[in-house]
Amino acid sequence: MTTPSEPGYDRTDPSLGAIMSERRHLINLAYRLLGSLADAEDVVQETYARWYAMSPQQQEAIESPGAWLTTVASRVCLDLLGSARVRRERYVGEWVPEPLPEQAEWIGGRPGGITADPADRVTLDESVNMAFLVVLESMTPAERVAFILHDVFRYSFAEVADIVGRTPAACRKLASSARHRIDASQALTSPPARQADIVRAFKAAWEAKDINALIGLLDPNVTAIADGGGVVSAVLRPIRGSEQVARYAIEISALVPGMTILERTVNGQPGLVAKRDGVIVSVMAFDIANDRVKHLWAVRNPDKLRPWTED
Template sequence: MTTPSEPGDGRLDPGLSAIMSERRRLTNLAYRLLGSLADAEDVVQETYARWYAMSRQQQEGIESPGAWLTRVAGRICLDLLGSARARRESYVGEWIPEPLPERTEWISGRCGGTTADPADRVTLDESVNMAFLVVLESMTPAERVAFVLHDVFRYSFAEVAEIVGRTPAACRQLASSARRRIRASRAPAAPAAPAAQQAGIVRAFKQAWAAKDIDALIGLLDPDATATGDGGGLVSAELRPIEGAERIARFFADRTSAVPKATILECTVNGQPGLVARLDGVTVSVLAFDVTGDRIKRIWAVLNPDKLRPWTTG
């Protein structure tokens, strides 16, 4: 049986280091395209499997292995996105992208970010925050791939065209359409709050939540705020988003009584301040926030245990 460190002819692969150094970038790309770390890992594994299925002569005939790996990973993601849309039509309740833990907590407590690999997790920046990923979910597979490859990873439209299977001009239009979706999702008069301010607002939400202080919760929420839960049919969660500050505040106050022994930690979720609920050492919920101005505009609560495995450490 051959392995990446032992090519088919038994000789040490001199290009192994260069090939494997692409792993982090491929994981970053696949996560943004799929919204699932588990699926991203599978894509990267499949991409490398296809590379090592080739003969040494075929590998040496590829001018840019990195570009080849990107094309293959991008095409696999494009295929998966098409099938994922069909699967999510039968998903129980709302589907939220899988939240990413960071290696270190941002305030206190142990947030599960010490989980080793894959590729030191995904690089966290604006293009991986939950609000951005949720907008990506509204795009067609081709829009998403064209936009992420060009606007986030800076590939040319000629390179994008090879992956999407369309002309460079068509890919330019796809990316332009995706940008319009991004702009439409953002409130024009409410810029994102600075990180320190976000952290303070999320901390205040946690304190008001623990105290069941409905008035304080309402004061922290935008009047038109929404809260979305994702239980995947595996645990109890609201099947539709909760709308309005008062309804959200009362819902969270009631949830405190439902799970009185849960510990709420302040953690980084997809690069931004969030909250993690743990019960007997197991992560049972991860909350991501969209803070605009000085109010919370959106809350995403992931409760599906299949999406929370990276958050629970032994």
């Protein structure tokens, strides 16, 4: 596919700007549908490839290119979601959605150190926080697509029906089912400032190796999940219980000397990153309810850390 930075890009084509302006919308949609920036980029690449595979006459016959691109990208995502379940069954250890930094720290992570185009950046809101994305993983592909398109991106059920190949009534039921899953998973979420205080206190207790302080910050039934993707060492199964999670955090500090912990925004919420020798080796996202850490996700798979800065 020819892009604005590649040979053959026709700067005189007035329609190209409108087509390329859809890129950020498509990246945002695909990331929420797939929970993976890498997969989202592949989907958008495939969507544009299909557009440019058409003749100029075929392109001109499309009344709304933006709607066409959204439909194609959503259908590609729907296909990928079906195969993702099979791929994740073979995934080594636990699979966690790809964490995203705040915009100021975004880098491309592409070969040669090319900085990411602003169009590749995902808008950080409540629909990309880690807890939300994890619940989306429990949905069927059709539920996830119907819910994201209707409840997050405000497409009508008639439009959703055309994309997923079901009736509007069926899509309404799919979105309703997904909504119930979201509602059932939600607890009394702490305000953002309070969440930041708790994450900061967790960092201080972790650095001080104060197990009692850590336990006091954790929900008694807290769950911690680490994703190493089989590339780096990580716990292959969730750790449950405040004492067990606290002890594991202390053990990590002893096993990885020289590790620096920094406060960062992860998927739009307070989180932490761990650096060693100047390189980010882990990104941690928190689900905080009733002023306690209810879930903790640590991503160590380097393939999922490529958007993060390392300075």
